Amino acid sequence: MGHPNVGKSALFNRLAGANISESNYPGTTVEYTESHLASDEMVPIIDVPGTFSLEPNDRAESVAVDLLHSETDPTVICVLDATRIERGLNLVLEILERGHEVVIALNMWDEAQQNGVDIATDELADILGVPVMPTVATEGVGVDELQSSLDQARSSSLASITDRLPTESTPDDNTPATDGGDPAARWDLVDAIVAATVRYQETTPSLADQLGRLTVAPKTGLPFAVAVLYGMWAFFSAVAGFFTDGYFVPLFDNHWLPWIQSAFPGEGGWLYFLVVGDPTATNSFEAFGVVTSGLFVAIGVVLPAILALYFILALLEDSGYMARLAVLLDAAFDRIGLHGYAIVPMVLSFGCNVPGVAATRTLETDKQRLLTMTLLSVFIPCGAQLGVMLSLIPQYTGYILLYLLAGFFVFGAVLNRLIPGSSPEIAVDIPPLRRPRLANVATKLSVRLRGFITSAVPFVLAGVGVVNLLYLGGVVDWLATALSPVLSGWFGVPRETVPALIAGFMRKDLAIAQLSAVSMGPFQTVMSVVMVSIYFPCVATFAMLIKEGRTSGGVLRVVGGALATLVAALFLWGGLLRLIGITLGVA
């Protein structure tokens, strides 16, 4: 256990030989992970979300605290940031107060030494009465020693800790902290322990410190953020284009599509239509069979886009720049009842909405979680969707993204006024800038890509199958006729967009790919892409909304709120876009 962003997951990976995500910002872990010690498979080990105290303030903290309470006689490895030891010590004392056996890992030991924080570990261990081990989890330093010390884990009462303090360090009022949970007395004890065991040497700030400061100052930080976001976008476009246009389009269009069209038996039959699609199609976007468009969209378009986006996200997370973006955007998020760290679920949603919705657990109130979940599922296009947009309409993708982001903040401001509840201000830690570790970036990429391949690819293939079955059953034609007045009257798009709306239930990327087969003008294409983006969240996100809704004010409230917002957004924000188009003479 420990505060957020002290290296618990990195230490867990070292101890368990596991590969779970670790990042240089608070809130990476929102659920617990179980494994066992790499050296002894009989010993289970659990990684929990960070918590500042045993009085949880958000859902992620509750997961950690509930787990501690539910385990029978656990040995608790308290992971402390050695550069800010006093904060972690308060949590250690809380855990000791509850009678748990504890071992302390003083993590980021290297940074503490660089910053002139000199901790007398032997004295600290003597005073606390529990083993204290310096570690650098990302490098594996001290991990073996920590593991060896697990057998010596001890519990220790606060009264006995007070007794072991040197006389000159005893709290001023000479009142030993009781084990009754008085926070003020506990903080006095922390001060006394720190006074007895920690020396702070004077250090001058480094160039990296100054750079870190400049990246959060609005005057220098905002232009730099624009450069970083431009760099992200350019890299994303270049890598996605390299794989998709450079290799997968020729591979699928020139080799796979003609071969499967001629080799698959029963042209004209329902099975051929389902699996291969249009026998006369000359490109894989338009064929719309399970193994033509389905496979091409999943592997040829979305996978490269996801690869590029997840790589950039991993760099942002591990460098510590994500936390700086949070600080820079705090004022903007404040206007919609959120705080800067709402950027974390937002940025994760650009990869996939599902982890984005899960990451809202780090937000403090039900109102903030409902607000963020709703806005993410309605306005933030996932990486897969962006990849298809970039492949089909690269010249408009940036504008569509800006329009959706504008919708995020406009509807956020409205929802902030409509949804009852509080939006507390919070103080956040800004982690130091660190050089991302290639091994961790590779781990994150492989974990996330594996997740995409096993969860999203089957949905894309199934989505094509379902739409084709609905075509065969006449449902698509019936819906197109029924919805035609709304589609052409309000949105100005042809009735042929109905199959895309159906596919959008399964996967948004698939829906946009399907739009490519519809004959439309440029503005109609933009309009229909915006419609599909705002329209119903994909089934995986919808399932996640239900799951998270149970603990964020109720399923009905969350899902109902999201659906009401998307209907309003679809008609108002979509209608506004058409109005803009008519005003500019392009619609």
Add this chain to the structure above:
Amino acid sequence: MRLDEAYFATLGVIGGVVGLLAIGRGVGLAIPDPIAAVGAVTVSGTFLLWRGAILLAAGAFYLQGVNEGLDRLNAQATVFLASLMIGILAGAELVSSLLEAIPGGADRWVADGGEIVAAVGPPYSPAVVMLPFAFVAITYWSQEAEP
């Protein structure tokens, strides 16, 4: 004036002027592309407005650092930040050119070496031209690493 201050002031002025030029062309003003006068440099392509704004900001940061005095760590960090911005801009453009050039189309997996080299050859954007000069800011980092 210190030598490094004169150097980064010059880089700042160039960055600022070229940034303004790119912004002007980005918003559709009839400003000629410098490729006509300086064959190896072109101010064109997509996202010109954004790229111009980043160049302009980098130029301003160079000048701000010089104005504060480059004997101060904070000013050195400002100059370093400007160089990072030039690096991001130039890096993104070079990676895009390279990745566009590598696929050989429908017939070959990889384009000829000559084609790839030609694709990453001139004309260059101002950020790419400024990149080697911006790298000089690394000396501040290496100076700090010295005991």
